[in-house]
Amino acid sequence: MDLVKILTDSLRAAIGVPAAAYALAATGLNVHFGYTGLLNFGQVAFMLVGAYGTAVTVNEGGPLWLGLLVGIGLAVALGLLLGIPTLRLRADYLAIVTIATAEILRYVTRSRALQSLTGGVFGIQKFANPFFDLNPIPPGRYGFGTFNFSHRQLWVMAVGWLTVGLILLLLTVLLRSPWGRVLKAIREDEDAARSLGKNVFAYKIQSLILGGVIGALAGMLLAIDTQAVNPDTFISILTFFAYTVLILGGPGRILAPVVGAVIFWFLLQFTDGVLRGALEAGWLGSAIEGNEVAAIRFALVGLGLMLLMILRPQGILGSREELLTDER
Amino acid sequence: MNAESSPAFQGVAPLPGVPKPDPILVAAGVERSFGGLRAVAVDRLEIQRGSITGLIGPNGAGKTTFFNLLTGFDRADAGTWHFDGRPLQGKRAHQVARVGMVRTFQLTKALGRLSLLDNLLLAAPGQRGERLAGAVLGGWRAQEAAHREQAEALLERFGLAPLSRHFAGTLSGGQRKLLEMARALMARPRLLMLDEPMAGVNPALRQSLLAHIQEIRTEGATVLFIEHDMDVVMGTSDWVVVMAEGRVIAEGPPAAVGADPEVIDAYLGRDHGKAAGA
Ligand SMILES: Nc1ncnc2c1ncn2[C@@H]1O[C@H](COP(=O)(O)OP(=O)(O)OP(=O)(O)O)[C@@H](O)[C@H]1O
Ligand SMILES: [Mg+2]
Numbered sequence: 001m002d003l004v005k006i007l008t009d010s011l012r013a014a015i016g017v018p019a020a021a022y023a024l025a026a027t028g029l030n031v032h033f034g035y036t037g038l039l040n041f042g043q044v045a046f047m048l049v050g051a052y053g054t055a056v057t058v059n060e061g062g063p064l065w066l067g068l069l070v071g072i073g074l075a076v077a078l079g080l081l082l083g084i085p086t087l088r089l090r091a092d093y094l095a096i097v098t099i100a101t102a103e104i105l106r107y108v109t110r111s112r113a114l115q116s117l118t119g120g121v122f123g124i125q126k127f128a129n130p131f132f133d134l135n136p137i138p139p140g141r142y143g144f145g146t147f148n149f150s151h152r153q154l155w156v157m158a159v160g161w162l163t164v165g166l167i168l169l170l171l172t173v174l175l176r177s178p179w180g181r182v183l184k185a186i187r188e189d190e191d192a193a194r195s196l197g198k199n200v201f202a203y204k205i206q207s208l209i210l211g212g213v214i215g216a217l218a219g220m221l222l223a224i225d226t227q228a229v230n231p232d233t234f235i236s237i238l239t240f241f242a243y244t245v246l247i248l249g250g251p252g253r254i255l256a257p258v259v260g261a262v263i264f265w266f267l268l269q270f271t272d273g274v275l276r277g278a279l280e281a282g283w284l285g286s287a288i289e290g291n292e293v294a295a296i297r298f299a300l301v302g303l304g305l306m307l308l309m310i311l312r313p314q315g316i317l318g319s320r321e322e323l324l325t326d327e328r
Numbered sequence: 329m330n331a332e333s334s335p336a337f338q339g340v341a342p343l344p345g346v347p348k349p350d351p352i353l354v355a356a357g358v359e360r361s362f363g364g365l366r367a368v369a370v371d372r373l374e375i376q377r378g379s380i381t382g383l384i385g386p387n388g389a390g391k392t393t394f395f396n397l398l399t400g401f402d403r404a405d406a407g408t409w410h411f412d413g414r415p416l417q418g419k420r421a422h423q424v425a426r427v428g429m430v431r432t433f434q435l436t437k438a439l440g441r442l443s444l445l446d447n448l449l450l451a452a453p454g455q456r457g458e459r460l461a462g463a464v465l466g467g468w469r470a471q472e473a474a475h476r477e478q479a480e481a482l483l484e485r486f487g488l489a490p491l492s493r494h495f496a497g498t499l500s501g502g503q504r505k506l507l508e509m510a511r512a513l514m515a516r517p518r519l520l521m522l523d524e525p526m527a528g529v530n531p532a533l534r535q536s537l538l539a540h541i542q543e544i545r546t547e548g549a550t551v552l553f554i555e556h557d558m559d560v561v562m563g564t565s566d567w568v569v570v571m572a573e574g575r576v577i578a579e580g581p582p583a584a585v586g587a588d589p590e591v592i593d594a595y596l597g598r599d600h601g602k603a604a605g606a
Binding site for chain 1: 399400401420421422425426430431432433437438439440441442446449450451453455456457458459460462463464468472495498511512515
């Protein structure tokens with residue numbers, strides 16, 4: 001088993017484009033859940049409209065920037081669509097409606113009726129060339145030893161993490177403002193916020209849209225990185241991975257999604273590498289087979305998460321004091 | 329303390345629904361039923377501006393429900409109510425608060441993972457930084473600094489200043505009552521509606537809360553408070569309203585209400601006639 005290679009592979013995954021995309025998706029959930037107390041179980045729907053908005057627009061001949069705007073516009077529309085009927089009701093209604101909507105949207109994009117636009121089950125490929133044309137990094141591989149990236153990967157990573165950075169900066173400003181204080185008050189007790197003259201519904205809608213647009217950016221990033229959108233990428237498990245990332249980091253902390261995403265992807269790749277290495281070395285006998293590794297690593301990550309919740313329920317960045325105040 | 333000689337109430341007959349010389353709140357025909365239970369059926373009630381009005385009544389009399397209806401936290405089946413001449417029925421809770429009618433809750437609602445200071449700052453009305461655009465563009469810090477000064481002064485007044493940076497979730501039950509009252513004051517109410525502000529507050533603190541309530545009135549606001557402690561009600565109120573089974577069954581100056589045989593029957597029990605009449 002080549003431990004150095006496993007480690008470098010894990011490090012590459014920890015800072016790769018999918019990690020940046022998960023950090024964005026989880027950042028959106030942090031706005032919803034961590035700061036406003038909204039249970040959005042359909043973050044993947046926002047990712048889907050972001051990705052498809054971009055891919056379809058470019059595929060139909062539009063410029064890339066327009067595609068990005070369309071993706072954002074669709075996320076705003078989706079936020080309104082989900083929020084207006086549910087956010088006046090009890091918290092669980094949003095959860096039910098969002099998870100259902102995510103599934104419906106996936107089936108709609110997959111449907112034969114829309115095949116001419118969305119490509120149906122085949123999706124859309126090779127729409128992000130204008131993005132890669134902008135790459136200022138000369139062709140080649142960069143890094144040392146097995147820890148290296150292509151100029152193409154580096155370009156998407158740079159843009160991805162820069163987006164993460166800018167979003168976190170914006171959120172820091174917002175959440176330290178009186179606006180952010182109202183969101184947190186709604187998270188704690190929305191009737192108290194109402195009794196002090198805050199239009200709780202309007203703030204919830206704003207929160208849902210803001211976090212949803214950040215989710216859409218995550219979808220765009222994944223789509224551009226792979227130069228492909230496919231309906232079956234956007235399944236509900238993605239929402240729950242984003243929650244895993246958030247809870248790992250500690251909801252209600254600005255940096256939690258970044259810390260969570262880096263650790264999540266590192267662990268995923270690391271367990272994968274170790275399992276495959278052990279398999280090749282014959283240490284596992286016939287206990288597991290190669291095609292079971294992917295499933296087993298998720299089971300192991302789940303186990304790790306359970307241990308974290310037992311040992312550090314507030315997440316890696318969360319504060320114990322804050323957690324305890326909930327109990328009264 | 330306040331005898332029945334409160335000048336504003338001179339010549340007001342102690343009858344349920346009696347008109348007041350200068351009412352800030354007028355409610356008429358307010359009704360609310362839960363299934364077959366008629367929780368509130370108030371024919372008429374006026375609250376005199378600048379007074380402290382105590383609202384009493386047995387458990388389940390409909391006092392909290394009446395508060396909920398007036399402040400937009402529940403929907404009335406029927407009725408109208410006017411605040412300062414402005415109709416408020418059908419308005420949502422935050423709109424009611426914004427016109428200056430601010431209530432507290434029987435079961436306190438401290439914002440646990442916000443500091444005491446943030447709990448108070450939240451309540452300040454008209455904050456520029458509470459709009460999304462304002463928050464991004466900035467320009468709210470001067471206003472925030474002024475609010476912070478007010479908030480710190482209020483925390484000082486309620487003896488909570490040493491805890492101002494702590495999470496509200498760490499407070500004791502009585503401290504939460506204090507915090508909620510301070511927070512309501514931060515919203516600069518014209519009518520402050522307190523639902524059992526003294527419940528769970530120790531006797532020493534009770535005195536200072538009473539003093540605060542009197543002070544609020546002195547500063548020009550009107551206070552309507554629900555309370556079960558008869559000594560507090562009789563000692564603090566200029567006027568007392570009695571509810572039972574959803575209706576206003578009596579109102580009048582504390583001494584008169586305390587001596588009213590119907591009230592004694594419905595609520596006070598035999599022992600209280602003497603204490604209040606003294
Ligand atoms: N949401 C509700 N659903 C059903 N019944 C309710 C509801 N809210 C209040 N009630 C009923 O309405 C009646 C009045 O309740 P309310 O809370 O207003 O009483 P209260 O006068 O505040 O009593 P207490 O002094 O014990 O606080 C009670 O019989 C109560 O059971
Ligand atoms: Mg009550």
